[in-house]
Amino acid sequence: MTGRERVLNAIRCKETDRIPWVPFVGSHAGALLGVGAEEYFKSAELISEGAQLAVERYKPDGLPVTFDLQIEAEVLGCDVKYSQDNPPAVFGHPLIKGKSLDDLWIPQKDEGRIKTVLQAAETIRQKNPDIALYATITGPFTLALHLLGTDIFMKMFEDVDWVKKLIAYCSEVAKKMSEYYIEAGCDVIALVDPMTSQIGPDMFKQFVSPYAADIFEFIRQKGAAGSFFVCGHAQQNIEAMRDCKPENISIDENISLEFVRQKCEGTQVSFGGNLQLTTVLLLGSEIDSAKDAVRCIDSGGKTGFILAPGCDLPYATPPENLEAVTKVVQDEYEQQIARNIPDESIKFEDISLPNYQDSQKVTVNVITLDSEACAPCQYMVDAVKTVCGKFGGKVEWQEHKIKTRDGLKVMAALGVQNIPTVCIDGEISFISRIPPKEELEEVISKKLKQKQGVLDE
Numbered sequence: 001m002t003g004r005e006r007v008l009n010a011i012r013c014k015e016t017d018r019i020p021w022v023p024f025v026g027s028h029a030g031a032l033l034g035v036g037a038e039e040y041f042k043s044a045e046l047i048s049e050g051a052q053l054a055v056e057r058y059k060p061d062g063l064p065v066t067f068d069l070q071i072e073a074e075v076l077g078c079d080v081k082y083s084q085d086n087p088p089a090v091f092g093h094p095l096i097k098g099k100s101l102d103d104l105w106i107p108q109k110d111e112g113r114i115k116t117v118l119q120a121a122e123t124i125r126q127k128n129p130d131i132a133l134y135a136t137i138t139g140p141f142t143l144a145l146h147l148l149g150t151d152i153f154m155k156m157f158e159d160v161d162w163v164k165k166l167i168a169y170c171s172e173v174a175k176k177m178s179e180y181y182i183e184a185g186c187d188v189i190a191l192v193d194p195m196t197s198q199i200g201p202d203m204f205k206q207f208v209s210p211y212a213a214d215i216f217e218f219i220r221q222k223g224a225a226g227s228f229f230v231c232g233h234a235q236q237n238i239e240a241m242r243d244c245k246p247e248n249i250s251i252d253e254n255i256s257l258e259f260v261r262q263k264c265e266g267t268q269v270s271f272g273g274n275l276q277l278t279t280v281l282l283l284g285s286e287i288d289s290a291k292d293a294v295r296c297i298d299s300g301g302k303t304g305f306i307l308a309p310g311c312d313l314p315y316a317t318p319p320e321n322l323e324a325v326t327k328v329v330q331d332e333y334e335q336q337i338a339r340n341i342p343d344e345s346i347k348f349e350d351i352s353l354p355n356y357q358d359s360q361k362v363t364v365n366v367i368t369l370d371s372e373a374c375a376p377c378q379y380m381v382d383a384v385k386t387v388c389g390k391f392g393g394k395v396e397w398q399e400h401k402i403k404t405r406d407g408l409k410v411m412a413a414l415g416v417q418n419i420p421t422v423c424i425d426g427e428i429s430f431i432s433r434i435p436p437k438e439e440l441e442e443v444i445s446k447k448l449k450q451k452q453g454v455l456d457e
Contacts, residue, residue, distance in 0.1 A: 003061030007132035008187060011225050011248045011270050013304040019297055021329040022134065022272065023322055025054040026067025026312040027087055027373075032057070037315055038082035041068055042113065047120035048127075055128055058322050059330070062132030062188065065121040065181070067312035068113075069138045069192055069375060072173055073146035075112040076104055085315040086373040093149040101166055104147070106173060109180045118184045125185030132188055135181035136229070136312075139193020140170035140211050142375055150379050150434055153198075156207060163207060171211035175218045182222045189219045190227040190250065194311075194375050196241075197232030197254075198434050204240045212244040220247075227272070231311045232376050233418035233432030238263050248272060252310025254418050254432070257299035264304065272306035275325065278369070278402050282314045286324040290338040293328040297335065314373075314403055353413050356425035362447045364388055364397035365423040367407070367416045371399055380420040380434050387440045395444055 001009075006020040029050025030040030040046045047066050054063060070088045074080045077099065079092025095101065109118055125133055144152055144166050155163050178189045196208055216226040227248035228241045235255045242249060242263055250272040251260055260271045273296070275281060280292045296307050307329060313322075327334045356363055366384050368377035381399055388397040400407040402419060414423050422430040422440075425447055430440070 002130040004130050004132045007062040010306050013268050013270050020061035020306050022062035022306055022308045023058050023060050024064055024067055024309050024312045027315045028313040028317050031315050036084035037086055044116045044119035048123040051124045057319055059326050062134055064134040064136050065117055067136050071113050072138050075107045078146050083372050089372050089378055090146045095148040106176050118180055121184035133186045134188045134190055135186040136190045136192050137174050137177040139191045140167045140174055141208050142193050142195040143170040145195045167207055167211050171215055174215050178219050182224045188225045188227055190229045192229040194231045196230055197234035197376055197432055201236055201240050204237045209240055209244055216246045242269050270304035272308045274310045277310050281317050281321050286320050287341055289321040289324040290328045293325045294335050294338045362395045362444055363425055366399045367411050367419055367421045368399055368401055369419055370401045370403050377420045383434055387437050
């Protein structure tokens with residue numbers, strides 16, 4: 001059985017000889033090549049060369065062309081900031097800078113970096129006929145956020161019809177991108193919509209479900225398989241995602257594989273995930289990686305499960321950790337060894353937090369994966385930065401990225417379980433939900449008044 005056959009059988013809940021392995025290699029391919037992420041993302045040649053190195057080193061059953069949720073947004077006029085060790089990030093939104101929805105268009109295959117990734121896809125497909133080739137496209141809700149910014153959350157209450165029109169437009173962009181990738185040889189179209197983790201099931205069904213279901217039906221009619229990819233604390237939306245009828249749902253470590261398996265059983269929807277990106281693959285050891293792979297294998301079961309990282313791999317992920325996963329996937333003896341190795345998970349010394357009540361200032365901590373690489377984290381940080389700036393020197397804020405050991409220490413000390421999360425004076429205040437600026441401002445104002453009251457006494 002080839003890797004391509006193995007992935008497509010698993011994704012359609014058919015029998016496979018073993019669990020397939022799909023490392024989501026994006027900017028990490030730049031690290032394999034020894035080039036910065038910006039140079040990598042702008043070059044069809046480097047994207048295809050990086051994929052080839054990943055094929056040789058990690059022996060995957062499937063692989064994405066690349067992993068970048070800013071391609072469509074950049075073509076459509078969003079301001080994009082590039083990084084040397086992360087995918088680009090959107091920081092300017094055309095629909096709040098004078099453009100109207102009628103000014104937008106359906107991107108063509110020769111525009112911007114769409115041309116770049118399609119050229120790379122054709123090269124990767126030609127060189128690797130026996131692996132399943134994934135395309136990652138920006139989901140309609142996330143693309144809508146890129147175009148409008150966090151104002152969308154208020155408009156979802158104030159102007160429902162306009163927001164639906166915007167998301168309908170974004171879904172047409174997603175369908176056209178799917179078509180381009182399928183023509184270039186991709187087998188699986190992954191609709192990556194991380195911003196849906198910021199809304200509940202009712203909003204999801206109103207603003208996402210009809211459009212996502214239409215996209216997956218379009219993908220099926222074109223002969224490819226569709227995967228609904230979400231990251232963050234989106235457990236509340238798994239059933240709604242499943243009901244959009246993708247062939248597959250892919251999750252990160254914020255949601256347990258057992259939960260998703262239970263929701264997908266008997267529905268002919270497969271699922272994938274959820275190797276831990278930071279504590280294991282990025283910051284852990286080969287042993288940690290092998291043991292986490294076995295955890296996933298044992299939780300996922302042998303039918304309708306694809307082993308994959310929870311999201312795109314961090315740039316600096318040690319290749320040896322991914323090679324350890326490959327060994328476990330391909331050899332049951334290695335699985336038995338990993339199951340019996342004593343736990344050597346990454347450990348951190350205790351960290352003491354400040355006594356927030358002794359300070360006259362309010363302290364806001366934002367726990368993120370990395371606001372330069374994670375859309376929900378980026379928009380959470382933007383909201384905090386904007387609101388805290390209104391209070392001058394009375395409020396200080398800081399981002400703690402769990403891609404670093406120091407960030408993980410703060411996360412553990414504050415008792416944070418999901419990202420992104422906002423803590424105010426050491427108290428968890430907003431969990432995986434971007435707060436409306438007015439609500440965040442109100443909470444901070446209340447904290448300041450409480451402190452001032454104590455001082456006045």
